[in-house]
Structure formats: C-alpha cells, structure tokens
Amino acid sequence: MEPKVFAGSDDAQKIKKILIVRWGSMGDLVVCSAVMEDICRHFKSAEIHLNVEPPWHNLFKHDPRFSKLQVMKIRKAPRVSSAISWIKMLRQEKYDLIVDLQCNDRSRLLLSFARLVLAAPKLSIATRPAFPYRLSPPQYAKGSHAIEITRAAAKGLGVDCLTNKPMIHWDQDTEQSTKALLEQHGLESKRFVILVPGSSLSGALKRWGSKNYSAMAKLFAEKGIERCVILGGPDEVELCAELAEKIGEGVVNLCGKTDLLQIPVIAREAAYMVSNDTGTAHLAAAADVPMAVICGPTDANKVRPIGDRVVALQAPMACFKEQPAEQCMAKVSPEQVWQALEKLR
Known part of the structure; x- marks a missing residue:
C-alpha cells in the first residue's frame, strides 16, 4: 500500500478527472456532501463526476460541482450486469482518481474486477486502507461519526476538511x-x-x-x-x-x-x-x-x-x-x- 499523497496544490493539479463513489441512503449522501465540497475545492481544476444511485441523484441534479452524474443501480441490481456497466463506465471515462466514499465489500469488489481487466485508474482511495486501493488514508477513532469516517479518504489526499454542514444546491x-x-x-x-x-x-x-x-x-x-x-x-x-x-x-x-x-x-x-x-x-x-x-x-x-x-x-x-x-x-x-x-x- 502506498503512503498518502497530494500534500500540496501542485499534486492536485496533476489530477484532471475524478470519480467520487457514494451510493447509500439519502442521509448518507447528505452527510457526504460536506466532504464532497472540500474535495471539489481542493481539486478545483479537475473534472469531477459523482457515481450515485437513483432516486438520490435528484439531490445533485442542480449541483455545479459535478460535471456529470453517473447514475446507476448497484446494490439491488444483478451483480454481473451492474459490474459490467460499472467497468464499462470506467473504461469510457478514463479517470485519474477514484475516491470511494462507499467503501464496502461491493465497491471493493467492483474496483478489484476493474483492476484485473485494466479498467481502473492508477490512483484510488477509500475511507480505510484495503485492497484494491492504491492510496492509504489516515486512521480515524473507533466509534467516530460518519462524517469523520468519510473525511479520512479526503484527508488521505491532502484535502483540508473544513466544511461542517451539508452542501446541497437547488435551482x-x-x-x-x-x-x-x-x-x-x-x-x-x-x-x-x-x-x-x-x-x-x-x-x-x-x-x-x-x-x-x-x-x-x-x-x-x-x-x-x-x-x-x-x-x-x-x-x-x-x-x-x-x-x-x-x-x-x-x-x-x-x-x-x-x-x-x-x-x-x-x-x-x-x-x-x-x-x-x-x-x-x-x-x-x-x-x-x-x-x-x-x-x-x-x-x-x-x-x-x-x-x-x-x-x-x-x-x-x-x-x-x-x-x-x-x-x-x-x-x-x-x-x-x-x-x-x-x-x-
């Protein structure tokens, strides 16, 4: 496992295209929106996509932070078909970095398959150190709030996590x-x-x-x-x-x-x-x-x-x-x- 990177703005500028992965419930996504805000501010020159499930993509349909919403059913969809769709998306978009804020067995398995077929980017990070992620986040205290767990992935990229409330946009x-x-x-x-x-x-x-x-x-x-x-x-x-x-x-x-x-x-x-x-x-x-x-x-x-x-x-x-x-x-x-x-x- 590599040590954490992106300690400065020069490193962040090398990343041109990012995928943030977060499925989960409405509450999970809203909490994560604060961390997404910090990530988007840090990688301000990058094109950032959000991988989210319906119907909660509607929370972000007017969000200027994301160039594209990658909306697809993952958790309740057939495993093989959802894996194929997800890997096709990675091949097509050619991301430089994946930030997995989901970090469960399903997201880890999908990214592992993507690496096997050479569809995954070289750089990826989640909320805890594990295969197949190339980068390692800092540890968080046991029993931490969900926001602190999510922030671990951002901090592993050198992001200053300063946003302390949900960031939701509407028209x-x-x-x-x-x-x-x-x-x-x-x-x-x-x-x-x-x-x-x-x-x-x-x-x-x-x-x-x-x-x-x-x-x-x-x-x-x-x-x-x-x-x-x-x-x-x-x-x-x-x-x-x-x-x-x-x-x-x-x-x-x-x-x-x-x-x-x-x-x-x-x-x-x-x-x-x-x-x-x-x-x-x-x-x-x-x-x-x-x-x-x-x-x-x-x-x-x-x-x-x-x-x-x-x-x-x-x-x-x-x-x-x-x-x-x-x-x-x-x-x-x-x-x-x-x-x-x-x-x-």
Whole structure:
C-alpha cells in the first residue's frame, strides 16, 4: 500500500478527472456532501463526476460541482450486469482518481474486477486502507461519526476538511415554487416550526411518537410560535395525518407533498425544527435551521445530522438494552427539547 499523497496544490493539479463513489441512503449522501465540497475545492481544476444511485441523484441534479452524474443501480441490481456497466463506465471515462466514499465489500469488489481487466485508474482511495486501493488514508477513532469516517479518504489526499454542514444546491424554480407553497399556506418566515414525526419503515424504533410531537407543538404555541409544518415522505402519510389531527389549528401537513430539494428551502424559513433521526433531518441541516433530533437506539454521536445548529437528544443507551425503544425515547421531554433549542439561537 502506498503512503498518502497530494500534500500540496501542485499534486492536485496533476489530477484532471475524478470519480467520487457514494451510493447509500439519502442521509448518507447528505452527510457526504460536506466532504464532497472540500474535495471539489481542493481539486478545483479537475473534472469531477459523482457515481450515485437513483432516486438520490435528484439531490445533485442542480449541483455545479459535478460535471456529470453517473447514475446507476448497484446494490439491488444483478451483480454481473451492474459490474459490467460499472467497468464499462470506467473504461469510457478514463479517470485519474477514484475516491470511494462507499467503501464496502461491493465497491471493493467492483474496483478489484476493474483492476484485473485494466479498467481502473492508477490512483484510488477509500475511507480505510484495503485492497484494491492504491492510496492509504489516515486512521480515524473507533466509534467516530460518519462524517469523520468519510473525511479520512479526503484527508488521505491532502484535502483540508473544513466544511461542517451539508452542501446541497437547488435551482431558481425550486426557490420560487417553495416560496409560493409557503405563501399559499400563510407561513411567514421565522413564524413557524417544522416537525418530522416519521422515519423509514425499517427505522420505526427511532420514532419519538405523535403524543410527544403534539405536546411539542403545544409548547411552541405557548412560546408564541403557533404555526407548524409537518414534513415526511410518502410512506409516512398516515403517521403525519394522525399528528396533524392531534395538533389541530395552525398545522400545515406537507407530508409527501414536497420535492426533495424543497425541504432545505422550507427549513431555511423556519424558526426551529424537531425531528427523529431520519434523512429529512440530514437534508434540512443544509439550511442551518436550529434543530433538535430525537435519536433512538442508534448512537447519536455516530449518526446525528452535521452542523453547528444541530443538537441530538437521547435516552441513555443502556435504557434501549433493558426497555422497549418507545419507552426509552419517551424519556426525552418536550421541555428538554425546547431548552436545547434555545441554546442554538
């Protein structure tokens, strides 16, 4: 394994074409967007492509940092056909460097095959030292947050990792359509809060519950913020409707009614946001809104959205080993959430 390289700008200028690989979930990609920002700034003269899976390529469809989005199904596609397509892409594009921010068995296997058939570039790096990567990143501490793990690959290239929040780009049409949506519902800037009561079906144990969210809405109203917006995905419509009914007057339920890139625009106009640990929270963190994230049995130190105006609240991890997750999450009270949010103003 070679030592890390690209200690200076002269080395970076020799790299003309780069492929960044990151599949994963929406939350994973949003966190990685901060590292992508640092990589793009470092290799400012290079042509940079992003290899991403649908539907999350829509997060980057207006992103000026990437000359091309290499969109293809990898993880759930037939192994042979996806490998052939991926290797064909490498042959055609002739990259100088691959930055593998995925770094799992699938990406390692694909790059190994590419090397065997002489389709891989000479230089490649991932988040940890391993075959078939030619370059070696620095080690990160055990139990690190996902952002620190991802930064390891960038640091191995001499990149200064300074970006501390998600970097997501949207176009003027998204800006205008979101403004119209807020006006339609009479939502004034900094006069409403956002509640995100859902999570993916596989992450149902990470939900704070509609009882707590409705109590949170009541507490916000007592503090003078009487309007609230409920956000979520299409698979959370029933859950959001249940919460909207409990809250009653002043609520706007936009669950399943927004495009991905409208979420940070809405969040930018909100006074506060309270969410479960979900992709929506990661995406909204790009807006720098004061946000409290209620975490379930996953260690908050490893998964919380990045940003200086994000706070994670969680019951002691020992609780989740002894009691049902719902009971543990209920130990976080609306009053605790409000106190944490006040410190972020």
